[in-house]
Amino acid sequence: MNTISLNAYAKINLGLDVVRKREDNYHEVRMVMQTIRLYDKVIIEPIEKNEICIETNLSFLPTNENNLVYKAAELIKEKHNIKTGLSITLEKHIPVAAGLAGGSSDCAATLVGLNRLFKLNLSKQTLMEYGVTLGADVPYCIMRGTALSEGIGEILTPLPPVPDCYILIAKPSIHVSTKFVYENLKLNQLKKHPDIDGMVLAIHEKNLHKIAERMENVLETVTIPEYPVIGTLKDIMLNCNAINALMSGSGPTVFGLFEKKEDADRAYQQCREADPSNMVFLTTFFNK
Missing domain, CATH: 3.30.70.890 (GHMP kinase, C-terminal domain)
Known part of the structure; x- marks a missing residue:
């Protein structure tokens, strides 16, 4: 089984409106999201021992179940009864807690990577449905490109590419x-x-x-x-x-x-x- 390496791209909000606060305290939004060429690297390698090991170049990041990458790996393993262990290297370049969806993009890349690694043949839509259980921005980070985002961020409409600049x-x-x-x-x-x-x-x-x-x-x-x-x-x-x-x-x-x-x-x-x-x-x- 091969090692998988993916780029996890950052996003910016070209427009962000908050429509209302719901009774469950979530805010409904209307946003235009755009992927940019600033990215982390996520490298996934299967290992014999049935565990999830995460290494990262930032010492302050959690490497346990408090990391979205760990949660994504755990979700795929549980849903598809995978007993193979995983070593995941997270090379961070996107600033953390910056409004650029770095953590969500790393999570999205992990879902996509594991789908390829284990040949699960899950559709993009299924991966996005998995992703929304982990974070509101994760489905968009799977879709990427230019998109209108509504609801709490999970209702996505693809848009044509924005002109280059x-x-x-x-x-x-x-x-x-x-x-x-x-x-x-x-x-x-x-x-x-x-x-x-x-x-x-x-x-x-x-x-x-x-x-x-x-x-x-x-x-x-x-x-x-x-x-x-x-x-x-x-x-x-x-x-x-x-x-x-x-x-x-x-x-x-x-x-x-x-x-x-x-x-x-x-x-x-x-x-x-x-x-x-x-x-x-x-x-x-x-x-x-």
Whole structure:
């Protein structure tokens, strides 16, 4: 049985709206999700002893059942009565707890990899159904590309690829609690909501500027007052001729879309100079 190696790609939210808070305390959202060429590597190798062993290059990450990769492996083994053990190496490059779905993407890659390794012949839809039991972003990370995400994130509609451009990713050296952001989001006080339908139309029209004009994230109403560095990074990108800049997910990562590489390079340098501990990447969209 061969070793399987997969890329687990990060995502950004080109638009994020929160529609309502449900009685079960989950928030219903409407988001436009986009995969980018920033990725972790997940390497899966069968072993004789019936156990799940995870190794990672980040010492602070759990390697037990508190890791989504472990949970994904456990789920596949239990559902398909697999007695073979697994050694999984997780090589992290996507910033952790950054609004980029790194953990969800690692989980998705594990599900896909085990399907191949054990020749289970599970459909993408079945893998996505498994994934939603592990995390709301996991089904999207299996689908990848450009998509409209609704419900709690599990209702997905594929969209045409967004036109190519340069994407600058800047993750400041702060931690933002997703729980804190959603608990402090005052939906009844929002003066406007993102034009998600307009963005979807602009994507179908393949109009990058119309897409960028509609980039908005309601969670910034919580994060920017609490963590001004997020606004600072957005300003740096906009001042360097980004078409637009936005926080991804619940933060704290900020991304900017650029037509010219020299503008993106200049913004890269300024984001690093603003705080050398910022994690900064220059990348592009990933579409199938």
